[in-house]
Amino acid sequence: MQTLLLCSIAFVLFLVYERLAIDSSRRRIPLCITVTGTRGKSSVARLLASILRENGRRVMAKTTGSEAVILLPDGRRIELDRSVAPSIMEQKQLVRKAARLNADCLVAEVMSIRPENHYIESRRILKPNIVVITNVRRDHTEIMGETEDAIASVLSLDICSRSTVFLPEKNNQASFRAEADRCHANMIPVKAGSSSPLLRSAPDLGRIEFPENLDLVYAVSTHFGISEQKIIEGIRKAQHDVGRLGVWLYRPRDRQQTCYLVNAFAANDPESTFQVLSRVTEMLPSASGNIIGILNVRPDRLPRTVQWISVLRNGAVQRFRQLFVTGDHAGLVKRRLPEARVLKGKSPEAMMEAVRAQAPDPALIFGFGNVKGCGKLLAEHWSRIGQPYDS
Numbered sequence: 001m002q003t004l005l006l007c008s009i010a011f012v013l014f015l016v017y018e019r020l021a022i023d024s025s026r027r028r029i030p031l032c033i034t035v036t037g038t039r040g041k042s043s044v045a046r047l048l049a050s051i052l053r054e055n056g057r058r059v060m061a062k063t064t065g066s067e068a069v070i071l072l073p074d075g076r077r078i079e080l081d082r083s084v085a086p087s088i089m090e091q092k093q094l095v096r097k098a099a100r101l102n103a104d105c106l107v108a109e110v111m112s113i114r115p116e117n118h119y120i121e122s123r124r125i126l127k128p129n130i131v132v133i134t135n136v137r138r139d140h141t142e143i144m145g146e147t148e149d150a151i152a153s154v155l156s157l158d159i160c161s162r163s164t165v166f167l168p169e170k171n172n173q174a175s176f177r178a179e180a181d182r183c184h185a186n187m188i189p190v191k192a193g194s195s196s197p198l199l200r201s202a203p204d205l206g207r208i209e210f211p212e213n214l215d216l217v218y219a220v221s222t223h224f225g226i227s228e229q230k231i232i233e234g235i236r237k238a239q240h241d242v243g244r245l246g247v248w249l250y251r252p253r254d255r256q257q258t259c260y261l262v263n264a265f266a267a268n269d270p271e272s273t274f275q276v277l278s279r280v281t282e283m284l285p286s287a288s289g290n291i292i293g294i295l296n297v298r299p300d301r302l303p304r305t306v307q308w309i310s311v312l313r314n315g316a317v318q319r320f321r322q323l324f325v326t327g328d329h330a331g332l333v334k335r336r337l338p339e340a341r342v343l344k345g346k347s348p349e350a351m352m353e354a355v356r357a358q359a360p361d362p363a364l365i366f367g368f369g370n371v372k373g374c375g376k377l378l379a380e381h382w383s384r385i386g387q388p389y390d391s
Contacts, residue, residue: 022092025099026127029106031057033220034126036110036118036158037134038151039272040213041065042241044134047209047217049107051234055226060103062094064111065266067241070094073103077239088112088121095125110158113140118157130223131159131185132216133167133176139269142303152176159185166190166219168212190219202232207283209235210245245276246379247283248386258362260284260389261382265296265367265375268304270311273368277319280364283389287364292355293320294343294367296375299328308369309336320366322358326351326374348374348381 026032035045042065049061049071061071068080080090088111098106108126112118122128136152144151152171156179159165165180169189180187192211195218199206205214214235221231246263262280267273281288295312297305309332317323317339324343325333334340341358345351351374355365367378 022095022125025096026125028099029095029103031105031130032126032128033105033107033130033132034110034122034128034158035107035132035134036122036155037132038137038139038269039267040134040210041109042067043209043244044132044213044216045107045109046071046238046240047213047235048132048220049105050238051217051221051226051231052105052107052224054234054237055224055230057105058101058103059105059107060094060098060101061107062090063109063241065109065241069241070097071239073101075239086111088117088125091121091125113143115144115154115157118154122158123160126160128158128160128163130220131163131165132220133158133165133171134216135168135212136171136173137269137271139304141307149173149175159183161185164188164223166216166223168192168215188219188223190215194219198228198231201228202235205232205235246383247280247389248382249389250382250386252356256361257356257359258287259356259359259386260287260362260364261386262364262366263379263382265369265371265379267368268370270307270316274316274319276368277366280366284362284364287362289321290360290362291320291364291366292359293323294351294355294365294369294378295323295325295327295333295340296367296369296371296373296378297325297327297329297333298370298372301370302329304370305329305332309333312337312340321360324355327370343374348377351378352381352385 033048035041042063045061045063049059053059058073060073063069070078094108110121112121133155136148144154152173153175156175159179161183162185164186166188169191172189177187192215195214198214198218248261250259250261264273264276267276323340325340326343330342334342343351343354345354367375
């Protein structure tokens with residue numbers, strides 16, 4: 001009994017020490033920005049980190065999207081080990097590392113899905129001064145809820161006491177406003193198109209970044225008084241991960257054929273994916289009737305695979321001239337969706353040969369579903385064989 005009591009006391013003392021240590025480290029970081037939402041978190045976090053660094057801040061950033069990495073104040077990057085399941089306790093280590101490296105700004109992508117983890121990650125560990133909410137879309141519905149309002153209620157747990165919250169005006173849900181009131185936070189709804197001054201000065205940015213991401217980044221940057229030129233330079237210098245939307249032009253030497261290769265693997269959910277597809281077909285009208293889809297599905301994302309099957313069976317498959325499917329659930333998709341063809345091949349080169357054999361001229365080869373596994377292999381292969389497309 002005495003041993004148990006001593007162990008209990010020791011454990012409580014350890015928890016108190018941990019709490020004091022993390023609070024001490026966090027107080028040494030003048031500015032913390034968190035980026036939450038359904039899609040676009042990694043892109044917005046990396047853009048903000050680059051802009052703030054361009055403006056003279058000593059910035060440390062972490063993203064956990066397609067590639068889990070820490071971007072150090074000197075610009076170097078550390079890839080995080082994902083051979084084991086990720087944990088929000090990573091954020092404790094992040095805060096300690098940022099304090100140890102004398103970062104005066106920490107930009108972190110919120111990694112939680114479960115409500116209780118959002119609360120702990122945001123309000124007990126990161127305690128952000130600025131919260132950026134990218135959007136609210138139906139994803140992880142088995143955990144976060146079936147409706148956008150339910151998902152917004154979970155994301156609202158990332159709003160901290162007296163923080164400043166930026167979010168798209170169209171996503172200004174009641175749960176966000178109610179939570180901001182409870183936390184005495186300042187809500188700043190961002191209007192669509194508010195980054196238009198930026199695009200007038202640098203129209204090329206509109207071809208490489210989503211308008212809603214630019215609107216948020218521009219709003220946060222101007223909130224800190226950063227000049228337009230610094231914002232533009234920061235965006236252009238940002239480090240991007242493999243999940244970023246990419247479009248390449250590819251003309252194989254062995255045949256007369258034009259292929260546009262589109263990496264939309266990281267969009268994940270149907271709403272985001274078809275927004276990307278609409279944007280790309282506007283860029284490439286000559287190939288808009290010749291879309292070859294490659295759906296990559298993950299074995300640990302069965303609910304999302306089921307969601308894709310439902311959406312495609314309800315008419316979305318008609319958007320593709322041909323649909324290939326790859327990944328461990330490819331057979332399941334094929335059984336439920338006979339129009340699909342299982343994409344075989346152990347290398348991205350072999351997969352591309354199979355797709356090209358069915359592709360018309362010109363062809364728009366559109367990768368979607370998930371970036372892990374074959375998605376990443378194909379995206380990296382496309383970046384090697386294609387030329388970045390500039391409309």
